[in-house]
Amino acid sequence: MTIVSLADWLANRWIVPHEPTVEEMADLFAVVDRDLEDAGLPGLSADRQLSVAHNAALQLATLALAAEGFRPGRERAHERAILSLRHTAGIEERTIDLLDAVRRKRNQINYEHAGATSAADAAAFQKGVTALRGEVVRWLAKKHPALVPPDVTP
């Protein structure tokens, strides 16, 4: 079955209805900004830098989905949150593929082995998630302006 819209996702119970609030958005943006800042701290390993930046991306996906009135269902919640970025903020497939690959990699580097991330990839990924934040904020301002927290800018 090819899933082509959030309505299909809902019918498939991959997502469930959710009532978004601007306070929730502010909390999630605070998590995103903390993680993006932490990912740039000097002395952090490349593995940790990648993992923390991915958490920022995951929260961006979660808040975009929430703004559309949904949250992920119980199963494969992280994977579906990331993949939903295509149907929420219209993020291009190439970016989503990379976010999903890093999601899988994060399981490896957090639980299986250390040292599987290059410094260049970690830095590039952090930069990519910062750009993603900008895209999500611009989309939110256009599609759900009432949900943009007052102090959040692209």
Place this chain on the structure above:
Amino acid sequence: MGTDAQSNLVSRLLFGSTRREVLALLLGRPDERFYMREILRAVGGGSGAVQRELKQLVDVGLVTREARGHQVYFSANRNAAIFPELQAIIEKTAGAVDVLRTSLATLLSEGRVEVALVYGSVASGKKTARSDVDLLIIGDVSLAEIVPALRAAEARLGREVNPTVYPVSEFRERVKRGTPFLKRILAGSKLFVAGDDRVLGRLAR
């Protein structure tokens, strides 16, 4: 002649193109069964040629044919006497390695990959239906370039491919530092997609 080109020629010599593709699909995903249209789509050959190959493979017991209602399914016969050996040959010459080499063809032709190798359960022959393909790439490439290149391979193999990518200098530094993950890869079973043991040894020094 490098190992890459050799492997490819060996499988072409042994199997012929259609048989090679059919075996790569069925033995590469031995826990799955496929109906004819799926095989034709994956293999990409003419339907007559594919049907002939399947009939011959069923006749000698390497492939199982199962009719259910109006559908006929084909799958690798794990009970065939030479199943493990044949699967190992296909894996090395026309299986995951070949599929990955095709997916990475552009990056390989640009000379930006020094070594690409499969490690873990696929390389050691201990893979299960749920095993991912673990891929190590050393060269002047990034994870962001590798991931889209691997999409076709993942679809073809029916498995996720987990790439780990290092520039040469960082790989060397991490080997020198004794990173356990890399020590294990260097000491374990490997299937080379690009480069060989000699090149890997040089990079690790």
